[in-house]
């Protein structure tokens with residue numbers, strides 16, 4: 001059975017060209033980029049070349065606006081903590097209710113540990129930010145606004161250039177987590193008021209554990225990782241040269257494949273969505289249908305558990321992810337779908353299919369072939385289907401008299 005990988009918003013396959021570009025930096029050019037000999041010089045030159053490649057991908061004005069980090073999470077943390085450090089008189093953060101945990105968990109910590117006020121701007125049913133609440137939260141007390149460029153679960157695109165202009169009016173810094181957008185959407189930072197932007201290598205066919213933080217020239221900055229003078233004093237620690245080189249090649253390839261992402265890959269996503277909705281009653285798409293990443297489809301199937309769908313898809317060799325957080329040990333549906341006011345019964349059955357340039361029509365065919373059967377099977381088994389309620393009640397009765405392990409996998413939550 002040929003595996004079908006449709007979980008590219010979680011991570012992507014490293015492009016073979018990226019691997020080839022990286023290899024010599026493990027075995028031949030292994031010098032420390034800070035060293036004053038030829039080994040160091042070739043590593044240093046490679047890091048400088050990557051800065052240009054990333055600069056081109058995101059349309060930054062200067063290459064020294066790019067700092068290499070360990071990935072999206074570190075870039076997000078650095079941006080927010082830096083802003084609070086350089087503007088201690090400002091004690092508020094504005095963010096959205098649907099950010100990645102790299103932003104939301106940090107904000108919750110800052111709220112608790114440092115008394116920072118966090119405005120989590122709500123979204124509507126399509127995941128679009130509530131502009132009036134956003135504008136009302138903007139005051140001279142705000143140090144930084146951090147709003148993602150595109151949502152990782154639904155693909156909804158936020159109007160970050162406009163939001164950045166508004167933040168500027170009150171003197172707040174504007175950061176965007178563009179981890180999902182970079183490589184999929186054309187970005188031209190020099191024409192925007194965006195002060196900082198996070199990106200991550202492994203979402204664009206680069207290696208894991210490497211990313212970058214863009215900070216516009218003139219933006220005051222305080223490093224998160226303190227130590228040596230690497231990265232223009234912005235990020236201490238010997239550079240991950242092979243990883244950085246891999247990110248550079250990934251950035252170059254992303255530009256080359258940008259058209260493909262927005263035409264062929266988008267058409268695959270659209271066909272999957274259209275045909276699933278035709279074949280499966282009550283299924284609907286979660287997200288902004290007009291402004292969405294071209295590769296992402298988040299489909300809610302209703303009254304069945306996403307985890308169950310994933311399980312059966314996985315048995316068919318198909319990888320995607322669910323809109324629920326059960327995988328992380330919680331029985332709550334995704335905070336993104338909850339913020340969008342999607343009913344619990346639908347949010348629990350939401351599945352995210354995310355495509356990349358490695359996918360083809362045969363992947364869509366395969367999902368279409370198995371999905372209706374899986375949904376039907378789960379519906380028949382679902383405790384919320386009337387036919388099954390009697391069985392389920394009996395199961396619950398048994399659960400009270402048996403050790404928990406014997407009833408695991410029976411739908412931890414039946415909302």
Ligand SMILES: Cc1ncc(COP(=O)(O)O)c(C=O)c1O
Pocket residue numbers: 009010070071072073074100102148150151152177179180200201202209211
């Ligand atoms: C929107 C968003 N931000 C941040 C991250 C974290 O990036 P990294 O895995 O490179 O730390 C991810 C990855 O899941 C993401 O989707």
Ligand code: FES
Pocket residue numbers: 305306307324325326331332333348411412413414415
């Ligand atoms: S989301 Fe998995 S059990 Fe409800």
